[in-house]
Amino acid sequence: MKIVVQKFGGTSVATPEGRAKAVERIISAREQGFQPVVVVSAMGRKGEPYATDTLIDLVKNIHTDVAPREMDLLISCGEVISTVVMATALRNRGYRAVALTGAQAGIRTDGNHGNARIMEIDPEYINRHLAQDRIVIVAGFQGICEDGSVTTLGRGGSDTTATALGAALQAEYVEIYTDVDGVMTIDPRLVPDAAIMKDISYREICEMANQGAKVIHPRAVEAAMSGKIPIKIKNTFSDAEGTLIAEHVAERVITGLAHLSDITQVKVGPLDGGDVQMAKVKVLKTMAEARISIDMTGVAPNSIFFIIKGEDTGRAKAALQKAGYNTTVDPGCAKVSVIGAGMEGVPGVMADIMESLDKAGITVLQTSDSDITISFLIKESDLSKAIQILHDDIELGKI
Ligand code: ADP
Ligand code: MG
Numbered sequence: 001m002k003i004v005v006q007k008f009g010g011t012s013v014a015t016p017e018g019r020a021k022a023v024e025r026i027i028s029a030r031e032q033g034f035q036p037v038v039v040v041s042a043m044g045r046k047g048e049p050y051a052t053d054t055l056i057d058l059v060k061n062i063h064t065d066v067a068p069r070e071m072d073l074l075i076s077c078g079e080v081i082s083t084v085v086m087a088t089a090l091r092n093r094g095y096r097a098v099a100l101t102g103a104q105a106g107i108r109t110d111g112n113h114g115n116a117r118i119m120e121i122d123p124e125y126i127n128r129h130l131a132q133d134r135i136v137i138v139a140g141f142q143g144i145c146e147d148g149s150v151t152t153l154g155r156g157g158s159d160t161t162a163t164a165l166g167a168a169l170q171a172e173y174v175e176i177y178t179d180v181d182g183v184m185t186i187d188p189r190l191v192p193d194a195a196i197m198k199d200i201s202y203r204e205i206c207e208m209a210n211q212g213a214k215v216i217h218p219r220a221v222e223a224a225m226s227g228k229i230p231i232k233i234k235n236t237f238s239d240a241e242g243t244l245i246a247e248h249v250a251e252r253v254i255t256g257l258a259h260l261s262d263i264t265q266v267k268v269g270p271l272d273g274g275d276v277q278m279a280k281v282k283v284l285k286t287m288a289e290a291r292i293s294i295d296m297t298g299v300a301p302n303s304i305f306f307i308i309k310g311e312d313t314g315r316a317k318a319a320l321q322k323a324g325y326n327t328t329v330d331p332g333c334a335k336v337s338v339i340g341a342g343m344e345g346v347p348g349v350m351a352d353i354m355e356s357l358d359k360a361g362i363t364v365l366q367t368s369d370s371d372i373t374i375s376f377l378i379k380e381s382d383l384s385k386a387i388q389i390l391h392d393d394i395e396l397g398k399i
Helices: 010-014 016-031 052-061 066-075 077-092 124-131 157-168 202-210 218-227 276-289 312-323 349-360 379-396
Strands: 002-008 036-040 099-101 107-109 118-121 137-140 142-144 151-153 175-178 200-203 231-233 243-246 256-268 293-298 303-309 327-339 366-370 373-379
Touching: 002 016, 002 099, 002 157, 010 016, 010 077, 010 175, 016 036, 016 077, 016 175, 036 124, 036 157, 052 066, 052 077, 052 218, 066 077, 066 137, 077 099, 099 124, 107 157, 107 293, 118 137, 118 142, 118 157, 118 349, 124 137, 142 157, 157 218, 202 218, 202 256, 202 327, 218 327, 256 276, 256 312, 256 379, 276 303, 293 366, 303 312, 312 327, 327 379, 349 366, 349 379, 373 379
Parallel strands: 002 036, 002 175, 036 137, 099 137, 107 142, 175 231, 200 243
Antiparallel strands: 107 118, 142 151, 231 243, 256 303, 256 327, 293 303, 327 373, 366 373
């Protein structure tokens, strides 16, 4: 029988309404002759009783020094609760169903607690249940590492569970159910008239996800891409057709926009006297040693600049000052990226974007570009205006 993997995110399983819709979608796949393998997230978001953040707060109110291994065991519980609820709901509707933790589903990861990577999936466990005609419900976001400890995959990890299972089980496709109608040209929370895309290539969605569009996790796209499994992003709560993510999709000049907030710009310099080139290398090494990842790196004759996550600001400043560098940090920035595979080799896109922003009085602090992305660093206070303007100009074909 053909397998379909269906993943239901936090908002989908949080409410009785969402769960009822999810159950209908699972049953409908089943009635269409598929064997559904279902991946669930924890129920709800911060503040709700079983959400991952709530579990963390619960224990942190007792101990501030929970070890990473135990923290993973704790935060893996939210998804486990969801599997039990969903398996029971299906059984109550007369279907055979079984709830599995990530470990019980054969998901093996490395030992990097809190941000583990899936190394391999032994499909034997799930296949055994499928052979007995059960609908399998797997706890997302988790696995087991070599020493037998439970691990978690980091934010958005359930998406990766779903696509990695899709590849391991050679599913027909993976459906990611969430609270929006599909992949949009920009986060609909920022621009309400964002357009839904009918389809998008792995490469473009991966870039959008890397640049901050959290509709799907970039690692999840990679897992699907390597297994050549199509993904459908759909809304649990509507019958919209959703977005197909696949390989052979016509790519556009500009596909969409994404943003990352709470970014800090770091400038180191002037670097004068001595070996300036060596000093620049040392600045980069200082960041690497402090395990701070940097982006949008640029060099000028006697300075070097880059961006970091806002949360790393204090550590970055301390490390650079300790090493004796003249360092300026500007927190409160945002990175806006314009993504489109068709931009490759098309001249003038950067100029058009700069012109749009300039007309709106928005200062661009820094830019960077790769083959399918152009990114701008601006003040966070300009973010919503910048995004709205760029979105409008793309729609109107000015860019
Ligand atoms: P889930 O709990 O189902 O995993 P997420 O909150 O992780 O849901 O992802 C869905 C959210 O992603 C949407 O509510 C939307 O605000 C956000 N999002 C960001 N960028 C985009 C985009 N380009 N298209 C669609 N949704 C986006
Ligand atoms: Mg998500």
